[in-house]
Amino acid sequence: MTRQYLLTVNGKTSFVTTTPDRSLLDTLRDGLGLTGSKKGCDEGECASCTVLLDGVPVNSCLVLVGDAAGKSIVTIEGIAEADSPHPLQKAFVDLGGVQCGYCTPGMIVSACALLREQPDPTDEDIKFYLAGNICRCTGYNKITAAVRSAAETMRAAAGSAPTRRTA
Amino acid sequence: MAFAVLEPATLTEALSHLAHEGDAGAALAGGTDLLLRIRRGGRKYRSVINLKFVPGLTGLAWDDQRGLTMGALTTFRAIEHDPHARRHYHALVEAARVIAGVQLRNLATVGGNIGNASPSADSVPPLVALGATIEIASTSGMRVVPVESCITGPGKTVLAPGEIFTTIHIPAPSTRSGNAFSRFSPRAAMDIGIASVAASVTLDTDGRCADCRIALGAVSPIPLRATASEAALRGERLTPALADLAGELAAAATRPISDIRGSASYRRAIVRTLTTRVIQQAAARAAAAGAR
Structure with a gap:
């Protein structure tokens, strides 16, 4: 029914x-x-x-x-704002975090939640938060790099303090 | 899948649905096990009684004397974030953090983990080591059972038809006590444990072990207390040699299966090492708590 x-x-x-x-x-x-x-x-x-x-x-x-x-x-x-891609979407494309693309929507939605909880995550934070998102193409390093890069872009846009880590 | 979904708005209504549906109805908590089982065709139900809209079945409350009380539908993500759980029950939080991934932990519930009664259920060894009890409700009343004795076999619990878990209670930790959990699995996330160990250790003023509880996961059909290890530690100073002996005694008490994840002898070897490490970590935390 x-x-x-x-x-x-x-x-x-x-x-x-x-x-x-x-x-x-x-x-x-x-x-x-x-x-x-x-x-x-x-x-x-x-x-x-x-x-x-x-x-x-x-x-x-x-x-x-x-x-x-x-x-x-x-x-x-x-996730995207009006006609422009979300910083995460842009970073995934620019840094090769997308290959076949099948896991990408889930990765980006999850990463979006991560960056709301932790605007300045370490690589370990990113890996811990995205551990449930399986990717069979990228080997994950480029995804981690893309999330880190998007986090920087978003913090800069929000006018927050400069990055506290160098690595 | 084809089943009706009942959405009771009160506990009374939920219990009356459960009583009425009997074997044809299934209580739905997080759904991460039940919906899979139904989808894979393992079990057919006429109706699923969705408990998510029943007030009082979620959330955590801390009391200095009574300890932690949490609704059976509390998610592992909520446990992971709870400040009191993080301060007093490291073993439970450490277990919550290794369950699946964040998305699953936002759905999966502690009551569901117990009710599913998998020998590898990650939350069970910590709850047993911490002396947790669980409240069970039905139309005929309420009863309280230690988590230790509420799993009776793989997939089997003490729940009679019409009964559900409502509340889990963990006593407040005594002074100079500490607890810890460790699980071994080939992958760090989205994996099922080959073996797990949780321990709670209380020290006396001389730094000897006054009391301890050690629980083992995935190495027997039901949750296993390592009682011989506990007896060996009581009244003694926890030297590395004694911790090693406790590991040996724990391994000897297990009844592991051999499966795709590991052979029985491998599980025994793993649980021995885990036990030694976990009791040392729990004792170190107990000593640090005593020094505060």
Whole structure:
């Protein structure tokens, strides 16, 4: 039996009609046409489906649609500002943090949550926070470098103090 | 998947759904184990009783006398960030930090980890070592069980149909006590432990071990207390030789399986080393706490 759910995705609220046993991921992709969140494993192992639910990153494949109703949902489609890419998106492209691209939406959404919690993360902080995001192409070093670089860009834009580390 | 989702708004309503649905219903906490099991076709349920909207089942509360009380649906990420857990229960926080990745830890709950009853459940050895108890509710009332005795086999718990875990309680640590956890897995994240050890050590004023609890994970079908190791330490000064002996005694008490992750003898070797290290770390923390 289908139900109506009121979902607020990337600031836009709309009704979606679906069955309550559906995942948030399937609802986003098939119901709302937001295919940026990827369905890699559908069992919480790869995190390519990461979205922010009330600001915290979760595997949307393991969230029932009803659990997301009434909450703020941010997908990769809601990360960029207006027509310009988010500093994380730009850094991933510039520094080779993207190869096949399948893990990239999840990486960027997760990194976005990291930089909100820790605007100046160490490499260890980045690796710890992104440990659930699996990438089979890059070897991770370029992803870590891209997150570090985006963090610098964002801190500079926010007018904060210069980098405290040299490494 | 095809199941109905019931969304009780109160505990009373949740318990009445559970009683009514019986075996055809499943209690849903974080969903990171249950939804997978259903999706893989392992188990079919007519309905899933989603506990996420029941007030009082999440959150942590600290009291200097009573210790830490947390709802069964408290996520591992919340435990990881809780200032009181970080100060008093290193073992639990160290276990929370190695569970899967951040995204999973924002969903997965401590009650779910216990209820899933995997022999490798990371939160169980710390809760056993810390002497935690768990409150169980049903329409016929409430009972309290030590976490140590609430897992009865792989995937099996003391929960009767219609019962759910509601609250976990960890006693306040005594003075001059410390605790620690360590897990070995080939990968640092998104992996399942080959063996894990949690220990809580209390020292007397002379620096001897007044009391200790040691719990082992992934080396037997149910959570295992290393009672012979504990007995060897009580009343003694924790020398490296004694810590080594405690490791040996712990390894001898295990009943590990051989599987794709490691052979039984490998698990035994790992748990021996982990035990020696973890009790030394717990004792060092106890000594530091005594010096404060």
